[in-house]
Amino acid sequence: MKKVKKAVIPAAGLGTRFLPATKALAKEMLPIVDKPTIQFIVEEARKSGIEDIVVVDGKSKRSIEDHFDSNPELENNLIEKHKDEMLKMVQETTDINLYFIRQSHPRGLGDAVLTAKAFIGDEPFVVMLGDDLMDDEVPLTRQLMDSYEQTGASTLAVMRVPHEDTAKYGVINPTKEVKPGLYNVSNFVEKPNPADAPSDLAIIGRYLLTPEIFKVLENTKPGKGNEVQLTDAIDTLNKTQRVFAHEFKGQRHDVGNKFGWIQTNIEYGLTHPQVKDELREYIKDLGAKLTETDKKNS
Ligand code: G1P
Numbered sequence: 405m406k407k408v409k410k411a412v413i414p415a416a417g418l419g420t421r422f423l424p425a426t427k428a429l430a431k432e433m434l435p436i437v438d439k440p441t442i443q444f445i446v447e448e449a450r451k452s453g454i455e456d457i458v459v460v461d462g463k464s465k466r467s468i469e470d471h472f473d474s475n476p477e478l479e480n481n482l483i484e485k486h487k488d489e490m491l492k493m494v495q496e497t498t499d500i501n502l503y504f505i506r507q508s509h510p511r512g513l514g515d516a517v518l519t520a521k522a523f524i525g526d527e528p529f530v531v532m533l534g535d536d537l538m539d540d541e542v543p544l545t546r547q548l549m550d551s552y553e554q555t556g557a558s559t560l561a562v563m564r565v566p567h568e569d570t571a572k573y574g575v576i577n578p579t580k581e582v583k584p585g586l587y588n589v590s591n592f593v594e595k596p597n598p599a600d601a602p603s604d605l606a607i608i609g610r611y612l613l614t615p616e617i618f619k620v621l622e623n624t625k626p627g628k629g630n631e632v633q634l635t636d637a638i639d640t641l642n643k644t645q646r647v648f649a650h651e652f653k654g655q656r657h658d659v660g661n662k663f664g665w666i667q668t669n670i671e672y673g674l675t676h677p678q679v680k681d682e683l684r685e686y687i688k689d690l691g692a693k694l695t696e697t698d699k700k701n702s
Contacts, residue, residue: 405556408549408612410529413445414516416462416507421661430465432534434611434665436672437679441659442468444537445499452546454530458503458523460516462579465506474498512631517613526615528552531634533609537668540654548612551586551650556619558641559648561610562587563656570598573606574635576649585651590644594628594635605649607635608656617641 419431426434432442442459449457461468475494482491507519517531530545538544544561551559562576574594578587593602611634620637627633638647657671658664673683 405529405553408453408528408530408552410524410527411449411454411457411545412520412524412529412531413442413449413457413459413515413534414513414531415442415459415465415468415534416510416516418462418510422665430461430468431660432465433467433471433638436498436537436659436665436668437635437676440468440471441537442534443471443497445534446472446502446533446597448538448543448545449530449532449535450500451532452543452549454488456501456503456523458505458520460505460507460519461654462510465504469504472497472500472502512626512629512633514621514624514632514634514637518618518632519635521618524615524618528558528614529610530611531611535658535660536609537657537659538608538610538652538685539657540652544610544652544654545612548610548650549650551648552612555586555646555648557646557648558614558638559586559612559650560638561608561652562649563608564604565606567601567604568598570604571595573608574633574638575601575603576605576607577602578605582648585653587645587649587651589649592635592639592642592647594633605651607649608652610652611638612692613638614641614645616645 415430415432417431419426422431422434433440437446446457449653459468479494482494503523505519505523507516510516530548532545548559548561565573566673572595575596576593577591578586579590582588617637620640622630624637624640627636633662641647657668659668
């Protein structure tokens with residue numbers, strides 16, 4: 405069995421939910437406290453044992469390339485001022501095998517993954533979407549890789565979501581729980597109407613795929629939203645080789661929308677050594693103030 409060594413991070417979206425911030429800045433560079441969201445994804449990949457990462461990017465994505473490149477001027481400045489901790493932090497981001505492919509006409513997630521075909525070649529690989537940060541003792545990507553080592557099959561991460569939210573996700577139709585948290589799937593549906601959703605198990609942005617997905621993607625017609633959907637290609641792949649769903653039991657932070665992004669900043673801030681104490685006090689005071697205002701208004 406070939407080892408999983410490569411990851412694809414699609415990052416060609418326009419980030420319209422965060423306009424005007426994303427007019428000239430990649431949404432993947434928006435920070436959670438002090439770290440760009442894409443750096444969390446890269447760190448998850450590295451902790452999982454991924455060796456090479458390709459970012460599929462589009463317009464206004466230069467900031468991502470610059471972020472993971474060296475910056476001699478900044479590094480020299482930090483050396484002169486003996487800011488060793490900061491220097492280490494800056495240098496860590498450059499010590500990664502990171503490659504970039506530009507997708508000039510984004511035609512959907514399936515199409516973004518297809519652009520990485522030559523880079524991946526004939527190997528199993530992972531796809532990691534930047535909108536979800538995943539916290540667990542074992543990184544979610546590693547969990548998928550462990551599962552692959554046992555089954556040799558493509559495996560996607562899923563999580564239970566409120567039924568009315570199924571319209572925002574790819575949703576699976578599970579047939580059998582082959583072992584705790586690992587499902588056989590009869591079909592995969594992209595963003596169904598909640599009334600038609602086959603379950604509450606939603607695809608959450610981590611996929612381990614066999615290279616046969618590329619042949620399928622080449623023949624996948626645009627689907628929901630007139631975009632080439634990865635979910636549709638996976639549904640087709642599942643007809644010729646098993647695709648499993650692995651249920652994630654850790655904590656997921658959706659940083660792809662404003663509220664989720666603010667929430668994640670607060671939650672991560674509460675564990676950040678430089679701001680946690682002040683933030684905790686601030687939240688307590690704010691809670692008291694809001695209760696008072698609510699009382700006055702009622
Ligand atoms: C994409 C996928 C969808 C998946 C979701 C997870 O949708 O198409 O199947 O459930 O990511 O975040 P998007 O959120 O890009 O619209």
